[in-house]
Amino acid sequence: MIEIRPFKSLGHADHGWLKARHHFSFAGYQDPARMGWGRLRVWNDDQIDPQTGFAPHPHRDMEIITYVRQGAITHTDSLGNEGRTEAGDVQVMSAGSGIRHSEYNREDEETRLFQIWIEPTARGGDPHWGAKPFPKGERAGDWAILASGMDGDGDALMLRTDARVAGITLRAGERAEWTLGEARKAYLVPAVGAVEVNGVAANERDGVAVEAVDTIALTAIRDSEIVLVDTP
Structure with missing residues (x-):
């Protein structure tokens, strides 16, 4: 099964400094048909104004992946970590037993990012x-495993769940495959461009929910950048 979830159908919120689209139920947006996909619980498409951001707040028992599409985000947390993640790069916060963090756009331009939450295997x-x-050149035509809790993905950022987050860039007309297995699910979004997923067209920032499919075949309709989550 392949279900296209058009960008215009996603939940949305406008907080002034933050404009968000929600692929799954989140905060004030609740849709019983979109509560998650396997262990994937949140996929937010956020636009953050310059010099604004999320003030310190707590999390626990969630793997939180941030994929920066434009600009940069600056992270600080209660463990003393601080870092700036730029467009095309990825950060992972494994909340575990509890952590407080802030995420600010300290830039003079808008930051755009995907925030992805996946349930951990254990609390x-x-x-x-x-x-x-993750230089985009290394993702040209080949999948890069960005974050993973699976064996054999040693260069990826660590997740405490048996899921993978992967990215690829394809030029118009190029093809790629992802071996999923019929017992697992995938959710993918063209961050840029448009693709066919097993013959079904998906436009920029549409969501694509996949299950009961052994192999996902992608063909780029336009030059495209795709982010995918593979989850039980």
Whole structure:
């Protein structure tokens, strides 16, 4: 099954400094048909005004992945971590037994990002944070595993769940495949461009929910950048 969730159908919120689209139920947006996808619970498409951001607040028992699409985000947390993640790069905060953090756009331009939350395999554990650059050239035509809790993905940022977050860039007409397996689910979004997913068209920032499919076949309709979550 492949279900396209058009960008215009997503939940939305306008807080002035923050404009958000919600692929799944979140905060004031609640849709019983969109409560999550496997262990994936949140996929927010956020636009953050310059010199604004999320003030310190707590989390626990969630793997929180931030994929920066434009600009940069500056992270600080109660463990003493601080870091600036730029466009194309990724950070992971494993909230574990509890952590407080802030995320600010300290830039003079708008920041755009995907914030993705995945349930951990087990509750508790020591919280941690990490970030890593992922040059787009290394993703040209080939999948890059950005974050993972699966064996064999040693260069990826660590997740405490048996899921993967992957990215790829494709030029118009190029093809790629992702082996999923019929027992797992995937959710993918073209951050840029448009693609066909097993022959079904998806436009920029649409969501694509996939299940009961062994192999996902992508064909780029336009030059595209795709982010995918593979989850039980």
